[in-house]
Amino acid sequence: MTITGVRTRLWRSGVLEKEDFPFADISDYVCQDDCLVWIGLRSPDAEVLNGLAEELSLDPLAVEDAIAHRERPKASHYDSHTFLSAYALELDHETSELKQTQVSAFVLPHAMVSVHTEDWFDIDAVLRRWDQDSELIKLGSKTLAYHLLDYLVDGHFDVIQSLDDEIEALEDVLFDDSPNAAQKNHLQRRTFALRKALVQARRVILPMREVLNTMVRRDSVMPEPLRPYFEDLYDHVLRASEWTESLRDMISSVFETNLSLADARLNTIMKKLTSWAAIIAIPTAVTGFYGQNVPYPGFGQHWGFATSSAIMVGLVVSLYVLFKKKEWL
Structure with a gap:
């Protein structure tokens, strides 16, 4: 039976053996030591997710967090699995509107279940990373979690870079000697939109430090060959967090400078009058x-x-x- 929005993969001894196999066969593979299973769920209904949770002994609280909206990024350890929750980000360059979608994962000893809701999230890009790194796949489900988190963090960097470029572009308009009314209005709207997007990005990027810290420092079953990869990813998350903080200072400076320049222009006009x-x-x-x-x-x-x-x-x-x-x- 084929279930809409469900994708599956099976690796045996690090080699991809099957893809999109029947949902009912999952339990036959997750109990085998040489098998690694991935189950990808897109906008799953309650029946599918609850059935899978019962079959894989997933914690009810973690299942509830996976389908809840606006959960804080986190990593939680349970008896049978580790639950991860993070966000994929995408910036609309025309409107400076930030799109975000929650991506959750249940990391079991021989399987990983990923859950996302938005169609624009490119899960195929994650699959390509798994295909390109077949050696690490032999290390188990933590490898799948690493590449998923690495893809999300790379997306965070892309958004931060775009915000940085947009903020720098505002300076050309900000210090224009004779801005017209349209330019002033554009500057104010753009500054507000970028400030809003930055606040939203900051809410999901900063907690990623705790997610990676939990994975690196508190996961006693982390394969040692994989630990340096998570530590490197943790460094990337720290850099993204610091970059986000610096951008917050930059956009605040642009906002305050715009007000100061407006006051200065008003004073100049008053002196002339x-x-x-x-x-x-x-x-x-x-x-x-x-x-x-x-x-x-x-x-x-x-x-x-x-x-x-x-x-x-x-x-x-x-x-x-x-x-x-x-x-x-």
Whole structure:
């Protein structure tokens, strides 16, 4: 009987023997010491997962975590298996929206069950890694878990690199001498979108340190030849975490700098408006004074008009030169 969304593989002594064999044959292979079985479930229904859990003695709490949404990345050891929960990430470069899907795995002595829900998660890429590393397959189910986690961490790095590039691209717009309204609006929206994506990525990347630490430090049955691979992956996770922290500082700096530049531009505009208002006030004051209905020096004389004009021009030019020196204009 073929069940939708279920894929299977069988290795015997490290050599791939069968693929997509009947679901009912799983129990016949997992009890054999020279066999290694992978069962891949995509959006499994409760009947399939519960049936498999009963057949392989999977812990009910772990089964519940595998199908629950928004579980925190973690690694838990049970009597018969180790349960892993992590996230695959993908960044939409057009909208800066971060897609994420939970990927869970039950690691048994001679089998691994993986569970994911989204179609965009490329499980075939994980299978290709298994095919390319047939020597490690001989070490058992921990090898399958290693390549799955390694693929997820590589995806984290791709997302972080994309976020880094996007944040650097914001600097070109941020320090534009004369940004228009559309550029300002784009910068604000892009900054907010990247900040949101970074927060979401940080929530699933930072806990990966605990996942790998549990696998490396607390797994007493870890094959020794495989331990250096997990330790190297742990170093990658630490680097991804540190990179995420630095990006958080960068996006915060961009956000704060944008506010500071907006204030600076506003101050510049206010200085210009104030300067021009002061310049315009001079002729207004002079013409207002000479427009009084009382006699004044030069009243009704040509030299009086010339004097008032000279006063206006002189004071206006003086203020203009003064404001230019102070870079207010």
